[in-house]
Amino acid sequence: MSSILAPKLHFRRLELQGGSLDRISRRVGDLDDIFHDQRAYAALPKDKLVYEVVSSFPVPDGTEGGLFIGITYIYPGKVGDEYFMTKGHFHKIRNRAEVYVCMEGEGMLILMNEDRTRTWAEKMEPGSVHYINGFTAHRTANTGSGMLSFGACWPSDAGHDYDTISEHGFSKILVERGGVPTLVDRA
């Protein structure tokens, strides 16, 4: 991981301050709930990397007033016509916001309100800054041919609610239609 961490952000100082560094890798086999084309999904090798997240936790999880920092790297790829993407989540404390800054690549930040009546997306490109309001589910898709990477900052007491998305998904999916990333209603 060290080579892909190098170009824009590094966490050396955070480690020196005594914070802990967490690295997770999500492979095809870890993501069986999220892609709509289950036949295409089954054809992919289960150990193929989809995304990795390196996070720095300078204070304990749940600390009020603190912040966590992470970098997400999504590999290029598709499952059928759907782009490689993250699981997506609400925050456990629903009003907690999050900020993303895109570092490299092309992507779409997919957002959904809490009652699932509205799903929308914002284009990510190097330097783009994104504000994810509280009460808003968020996931990110790599729509380009290279790595998509972005930094994130969120409150250290936000927590993650993956289950709601794992059970119900987003109300729209992002698929390629004639070479263009397009949000469509789920079949």
Place this chain on the structure above:
Amino acid sequence: MSSILAPKLHFRRLELQGGSLDRISRRVGDLDDIFHDQRAYAALPKDKLVYEVVSSFPVPDGTEGGLFIGITYIYPGKVGDEYFMTKGHFHKIRNRAEVYVCMEGEGMLILMNEDRTRTWAEKMEPGSVHYINGFTAHRTANTGSGMLSFGACWPSDAGHDYDTISEHGFSKILVERGGVPTLVDRA
């Protein structure tokens, strides 16, 4: 300001989301409390720019769980042997943290605990990430020959307490000693 915003971060999307954008400029004349060499300070033109901050407020000030984002640009320069630097502040809600990511230039992030018994500094360079714990005053000095710029993210209910620093300063100052930025006790 648009040209110096362009290279790494831009706020276009935040503006589209309806958030407000705030730009402040701090000139020599706005900073009469912070530099120790008052003779050198008096000799500088009052309208000379020391730093500028562009901030995005996607939610109202004071919102619990939200985040604010800013970019600070500190011009190169010195007042006597002391580097151009920001006013510095505690957060009004003391336990609120902040994250900095350096984009360009060389600098020092100067930190002080709440009871003023300890002042320390972290080196800033492109890509360095800094965690500012709650209860910690923070200011930034440009120790290089070009612009120092960094992005910041902090809770939207943190608030700013500039007065404590304006009245008492930090317990150490950052000065050049033989070409090296050095923290020394105030005279």
